[in-house]
Amino acid sequence: MTALAGVVFGLALAAPPGPMNAIIAEESVLRGWAAGFRAGLGAMLADVLFFVLALAGVVAVVDQYPPVRPALYVIGGVLMLYFAIGAVAEARSAASFTDDDRGESTGFRKTFALSLSNPYQIGFWLTVGVGLLESGRLDVLSYLPGGSESLAGVLVVQTGSPSLLIGFFAGIAVWIVVFPAVLVSAGRRVDAFAPAVAALSALVLAGFGLIFLATGALRVF
Numbered sequence: 001m002t003a004l005a006g007v008v009f010g011l012a013l014a015a016p017p018g019p020m021n022a023i024i025a026e027e028s029v030l031r032g033w034a035a036g037f038r039a040g041l042g043a044m045l046a047d048v049l050f051f052v053l054a055l056a057g058v059v060a061v062v063d064q065y066p067p068v069r070p071a072l073y074v075i076g077g078v079l080m081l082y083f084a085i086g087a088v089a090e091a092r093s094a095a096s097f098t099d100d101d102r103g104e105s106t107g108f109r110k111t112f113a114l115s116l117s118n119p120y121q122i123g124f125w126l127t128v129g130v131g132l133l134e135s136g137r138l139d140v141l142s143y144l145p146g147g148s149e150s151l152a153g154v155l156v157v158q159t160g161s162p163s164l165l166i167g168f169f170a171g172i173a174v175w176i177v178v179f180p181a182v183l184v185s186a187g188r189r190v191d192a193f194a195p196a197v198a199a200l201s202a203l204v205l206a207g208f209g210l211i212f213l214a215t216g217a218l219r220v221f
Contacts, residue, residue, distance in 0.1 A: 010171020040176025
């Protein structure tokens, strides 16, 4: 039960729309499943790194230096806008889905860099992530996007358990395997799917980039 709860938690965190999934989608429809999987692996590797740092107590150091978070918002925002420009170029050049070589795949480096400068991801490991490591109880469904009070207490598991942590990362792994596969399958059926997804990815990255920049600026001033 605890391992299954970890899988649900990992899927719930990995699945919502955002900059990481935008890059995974772009890589999947333009370069095939392997490229999409590698992009997902970049984000997952960053989570593994944050997990190790949280285990060592290093991540908590970020909270001791208030200027760090605004700087991360600005860095993350600039990176997203830069990647959005690249996605626009990809959308213009993509006539249809292809799993052939369209140049070097940079999805892994993109998601890894964005994850390392993502205040939300760091914030998760400063709070919930640390809670996963400590012995106690976790109300899993209360952390789902759009979770309400009606879900409180429905799925409560013991934290600090190795099976919970294994399930958590297994859930993320399932997502980065299945999500690119679904996109590739759809892309092979509809030629217009690839440029449309690339364009949507550009919009998502640009939108989050502007939000991050605005948030960083507000925190500074």
